[in-house]
Amino acid sequence: MPRPAPQAKEAAGGADLLCVCRDTLVRWGKDARRTASLMVGQPDYEVYVAHAEATHPEQPPLDRTAFFRLHEARRFGAGGAFRCC
Amino acid sequence: MGKLKTALIFGAIAILGAIALAVIALHQGESISAVWIVVAALCVYAIAYRFYARYLAGKVMGLNAKRPTPAVRHNDGLDFVPTPRNVLFGHHFAAIAGAGPLVGPVLAAQMGYLPGVLWILVGAVLAGAVQDMMVLFMSTRRDGRSLGDMVRTEMGPIPGIIAQVGVLMIMVIILAVLALVVVKALAESPWGTFTVAATIPIAVFMGLYTRYLRPGRVGEVSVIGVVLLVLAIIGGGHIAADPYWGPAFTLTGTTLALAMMAYGFVASVIPVWLLLAPRDYLSTFLKIGAILALAVGILIVRPHVQMPAVTPFIDGTGPVFSGALFPFLFITIACGAVSGFHALISSGTTPKLLENENQIPLIGYGAMLCESFVAIMALIAATVLDPAVYFAMNSPVAVIGDNAASAAAAVAQWGFHITPGELEQLARDVGEHSILSRAGGAPTLAVGMAHILSGIIGGKAMMAFWYHFAILFEALFILTTVDAGTRVCRFMIQDLLGVAVPKMRETKSWTANVVATALTVSLWGYFLYTGVVDPLGGINSLWPLFGIANQMLAAVALILGTVVLFKMKRERFAWATAIPAVWLLICTLTAGFQKLLHPDVKIGFLAHARKYQDALASGDILAPAKTAGDMHRIIINDYVNSTLTAGFLFVVLTMVVYGVRACLKARRINHPTVVEQPAAHELTLEDEAMDTARA
Numbered sequence: 001m002p003r004p005a006p007q008a009k010e011a012a013g014g015a016d017l018l019c020v021c022r023d024t025l026v027r028w029g030k031d032a033r034r035t036a037s038l039m040v041g042q043p044d045y046e047v048y049v050a051h052a053e054a055t056h057p058e059q060p061p062l063d064r065t066a067f068f069r070l071h072e073a074r075r076f077g078a079g080g081a082f083r084c085c
Numbered sequence: 086m087g088k089l090k091t092a093l094i095f096g097a098i099a100i101l102g103a104i105a106l107a108v109i110a111l112h113q114g115e116s117i118s119a120v121w122i123v124v125a126a127l128c129v130y131a132i133a134y135r136f137y138a139r140y141l142a143g144k145v146m147g148l149n150a151k152r153p154t155p156a157v158r159h160n161d162g163l164d165f166v167p168t169p170r171n172v173l174f175g176h177h178f179a180a181i182a183g184a185g186p187l188v189g190p191v192l193a194a195q196m197g198y199l200p201g202v203l204w205i206l207v208g209a210v211l212a213g214a215v216q217d218m219m220v221l222f223m224s225t226r227r228d229g230r231s232l233g234d235m236v237r238t239e240m241g242p243i244p245g246i247i248a249q250v251g252v253l254m255i256m257v258i259i260l261a262v263l264a265l266v267v268v269k270a271l272a273e274s275p276w277g278t279f280t281v282a283a284t285i286p287i288a289v290f291m292g293l294y295t296r297y298l299r300p301g302r303v304g305e306v307s308v309i310g311v312v313l314l315v316l317a318i319i320g321g322g323h324i325a326a327d328p329y330w331g332p333a334f335t336l337t338g339t340t341l342a343l344a345m346m347a348y349g350f351v352a353s354v355i356p357v358w359l360l361l362a363p364r365d366y367l368s369t370f371l372k373i374g375a376i377l378a379l380a381v382g383i384l385i386v387r388p389h390v391q392m393p394a395v396t397p398f399i400d401g402t403g404p405v406f407s408g409a410l411f412p413f414l415f416i417t418i419a420c421g422a423v424s425g426f427h428a429l430i431s432s433g434t435t436p437k438l439l440e441n442e443n444q445i446p447l448i449g450y451g452a453m454l455c456e457s458f459v460a461i462m463a464l465i466a467a468t469v470l471d472p473a474v475y476f477a478m479n480s481p482v483a484v485i486g487d488n489a490a491s492a493a494a495a496v497a498q499w500g501f502h503i504t505p506g507e508l509e510q511l512a513r514d515v516g517e518h519s520i521l522s523r524a525g526g527a528p529t530l531a532v533g534m535a536h537i538l539s540g541i542i543g544g545k546a547m548m549a550f551w552y553h554f555a556i557l558f559e560a561l562f563i564l565t566t567v568d569a570g571t572r573v574c575r576f577m578i579q580d581l582l583g584v585a586v587p588k589m590r591e592t593k594s595w596t597a598n599v600v601a602t603a604l605t606v607s608l609w610g611y612f613l614y615t616g617v618v619d620p621l622g623g624i625n626s627l628w629p630l631f632g633i634a635n636q637m638l639a640a641v642a643l644i645l646g647t648v649v650l651f652k653m654k655r656e657r658f659a660w661a662t663a664i665p666a667v668w669l670l671i672c673t674l675t676a677g678f679q680k681l682l683h684p685d686v687k688i689g690f691l692a693h694a695r696k697y698q699d700a701l702a703s704g705d706i707l708a709p710a711k712t713a714g715d716m717h718r719i720i721i722n723d724y725v726n727s728t729l730t731a732g733f734l735f736v737v738l739t740m741v742v743y744g745v746r747a748c749l750k751a752r753r754i755n756h757p758t759v760v761e762q763p764a765a766h767e768l769t770l771e772d773e774a775m776d777t778a779r780a
Contacts, residue, residue, distance in 0.1 A: 037303060039373070040365055042301075048163060049162075076357040076362065
């Protein structure tokens, strides 16, 4: 579980608390979305783009659709994902 | 201070767990609340995770947080991606949780709730979770290599090939038995058949949507799909009541079996985006949703367990499956306690996504504890039913007859009382013609789930909806497993045939594709068909075969784990994998030999074959056979099942021999001989070249 930021304890003011709560919820939402996509074999596209830009700036990264199709094909391809009984 | 706090907290958990276990074990007379079982399970998991998983991580495996994982070493943003542990936990859990932990405990409930609960808890903590964690650890240290690969490099090429063939045999049995569970659930049920059939056009629509309309929008298309599914469940009720469509969707087991083979063939040959991938979204999300709903339901409704703690059927005379508590309980409950199949997943994608070695306990051990909890919930759902209903639903026609009156009379002989009217009323409540002799686990679980969920939403009026919701969710993810499994098998067969005919290896070749798929479907289709026409219900002979196969694979994985610990010169700790391996070997070998050689025709395949041969020799025809040809077919089936059992025994015995040899050899050498990636992070030139190629 992502922990709330350390300042959460100090935040006496209602506005601060609201802010912290919202941030936490946003983070949880993001995590939940990432988890759900990975459950069906789709890793995070943003992480891939960040990685591709950092390591291979000379070549354009795959676009979202191509990235999606690549993983779709891979999940059910040769050596693809086993799933349990 | 910190230590004291931990001691106090876990001391309290231990006391609570001990009280809960005492309540469920020593309880006599009146029914107890299922919450006690939940509390006992959660306390056991908490203590095991806090102490045993930590011990395994620190002492047995010696995890090293500074050692780069494959995801870090080969980070390419595509296959190897360091992934936050919560996200990876969800992924891993979704991959290991399937129909197994839902079906096995339901069947095992015939012996009472206590044996099942104890084996699910002890098995998961000391065997299942250890296996998952150990395999994940080994694969992480070997660049995410598969189980078969690791057997080859650590134990030699011959055990490597034997393990590969073993995995293929297990896959075939798993696909057949899972398909049989669906056939048993849908036979003579127009409502269920319609809703499951409706998932095909829904999935095709979703496939076209993600392909052409809004590529890659998994979330939004899944929401649309779930809404359509709910409409299909509601519509199914009207279809079943319709004078024309009702009978049109009322299919016999044989028809359904043939339809499933045809469908399995088509689904795994056509492009995956059209049917397989979209159905995968639906089944995955529905599965997680249904598991959460069941957990919430049990906690809110707090149902009472009606089944006795232990029934007389521990002696092996039970109607659901034959064979005594030892070894058959440990075979019947496979996935919730220990599942060899998890070894294939823990050495699949998960190790390629692991951020840090210190997350191995959470992912490997923790996810298995959750799976074990799913099995506990399935057991609760089956045991909160009136035992009379449970036995009427799970006993074959040959034992209880084909109508409510004969079923009520039969279960009364076992000491469980219900009127024929009550059985018929329950069938009406869940929207079915009959609930008798629906072995296979899924319908019983569905009635149990409907019982619990209708306690939160809808009451009795919604019972039929919840029943068909539960059937749909089970059928959906079983069918996805069958299709995806058929593809996996097809690639394995292409690989094996490729040794003789190189052309078969081309995965893009249309001919190779069709030939290998047809071969796969006819393999599992054969077992499915014989299961469907079996008068004892098929589950009776197929589920133990599946259990034996699955537990043997677990034994193989644990043997490999023991070999690796010896080769790491950590043999002092090898008992952690060796003890569960020995226990599984004892159970599976005993069960395997009993299935082969037991004199009771209900248990031993060969005894059964002999009985039919003798009858044939004296010119008699024994039911269910109607002709001499039927008799021959039954005899052939018995011999096929015997051969398969003997094959499993051969696989596991050779693995034991090779395992012991490898351990002894490693013992004689006074330095580690394990084949791991080096600890220091120095990319060799070759590694670098591979990274570039991958990118």
